[in-house]
Amino acid sequence: MVTSPLDMADEGRLERLSAMLRRRGVVLPAFDIYGGVSGLIDYGPVGAAIRRRLTQKWVNHWLSHGDIVEIDSPTITPESVLVASGHVGEFNDLMTECKACGSIFRADHLVEHLHPNADSLNSEEIDKFLDSGIECPSCSEKAWTPAQPMNLMFSTTIGAMSTGRTAYMRPETAQGMFMLYPALYRHFRQKLPFGAIQTGKGYRNEISPRQGMIRLREFNMAELEYFIDPENPPVADLNRRTEIVSLVPDPDGAHAGETRMSFGAALTAGIVRHPTVAWFLARTWDFLVEVGINPEKIRFRQHASTEMAHYAEDCWDCEIHGEHGWIECVGIANRTCHDLESHESHSNAKALRAWRQFTEPRSQTLDRLAPNGAVIGPTFRGDASAVVAALETLTDLPDSLPFELEIGDGKSVTIEEGMVERRIETVNVSGEWYTPHVIEPAFGIDRIIWHVLDHAYEEAEKEGEAYTFLRLSEGISSVDCVVLPLFDKEGMPELAREITAAINSLPHARAEMDSSKSIGRRYARADEIGIPWALTVDHTSIEDGSVTIRRRDDQLQVRVFTDEILSRLSNGTIQELF
């Protein structure tokens, strides 16, 4: 196995980065004074600002498409929703423990060679297979505890104890968009494609959270559900996209093996199977690069059919490389019509569809047996409505009467002369109802923030001393500039306070002031948490109102009047000063 440069870990860098994140209030263990809880983290004053700004960029990124809107739905979700979505079944894997060595396994995996569809077995059936002499993969003993469901969702109860409804903390935000599909369809005047985004918390009761902020029990998600007509999927022009990206296609498919090519080429070659999925891969790339992910450390990996989620037909992970190796940070799935169809059948909703207008109205000839209610009703009484329904769906019309008609539940009735009338009708059909397909890019915000921090963190040396930079992209840092009075006297702190207030009164700029200790130390503090601009107030500032502005990334300084800094902060042209 060849070790790529990406795999060569810098000894201790992860520890130093984590220590800095704790010390500077970026990311810290949650509930620390009570011993902490595994899988839960706090964003401190610096981290929370970074998270909010990155999330806002994500929202703006998708809203700028014009056919995507933002929604917000509850985190507490009734059980029935998650039964329909498949999460209650899928998250209730039966687990069993080896009595000898204590190892835990998914029971269905242990017996899958004995049953074609082990996943569907109930706990008693699984126990029978387990008792038939299954060896423990780790210690080869054959003694198993009874299989028990282990749900990865946090459960709760809505309402008073005895009458409460079972509910779960949502494991994904996506269901909120599906619940609102009818409202979205109205909002967009019944025209597809359209999409809805939501950001917020998701919850998964992980068995073993690991790797800092990579596997959390409560995490920040950002998901887009993009509803399309499967027969007329939107096709974006990828020809202008020239960037070359790493792709790892399905290992069982025709294109197995890592390759590098443009998004357009990947679609043309059939590696990416769906044009809309290809477009979202490209837009995901755009977002990640915008917030400061190193493009060299991004790759797209196609799921093998064996690891596909229960709802997905084609699925790509966007993986980012960092201190923990390649980590899935975005999942882009073609969920097809699975969710909407399932919710339509589990609920009473009949509106989870879209209308597809034919370009030309189609003339359709219907050959049918029209029921005569006046005869069918009195004859079949309670079964009459089932008989009418069965006649409506009859495709192979009998050549003659009477005939036997299946009406469901194993029952059949005899249809005789006079009960029906054979009609050949011609109708104009101008369109049809269909269930939209859904393309879902799902972003793990915490994982992306981790990699933004990882890629931005640079350990340098300054006059023989260790010196660290956080080279965050503009608009991602906790504040945009720090205002530094050169000395904490002679009117400089007062002027610095005025400038700070003026910047903070701008709509999208943030500044803070730092007046303690030497100027070099204050620059270092700002560099360490990634503040891109430092404004220094000195004696000249008192005289003419100009300040020096220092650029974090090369420590260059120029003298500018405060008014110009304010206007350039507003229109994002600070870089042009250098």
Place this chain on the structure above:
RNA sequence: GCGUUCGUGGUGUAGGGGUAGCACAAGAGGUUUCCAACCUCUUAGCCCGGGUUCAAAUCCCGGCGAGCGCACCA
């Protein structure tokens, strides 16, 4: 969940049955005309709960947390 290593100020560490040190960081003051300078002072710590002991940060047990390996990860 199992195994394993570990848990000392904000961060990093020393000590390992008898007064808990150091460095950096932070706060106050001084000095200083732009990149972690210096001086004085200050704040701040043995993860939690049991046990052994005259005495526990130290030894033992349990819990919680962190890293790693196995398992799990729709």
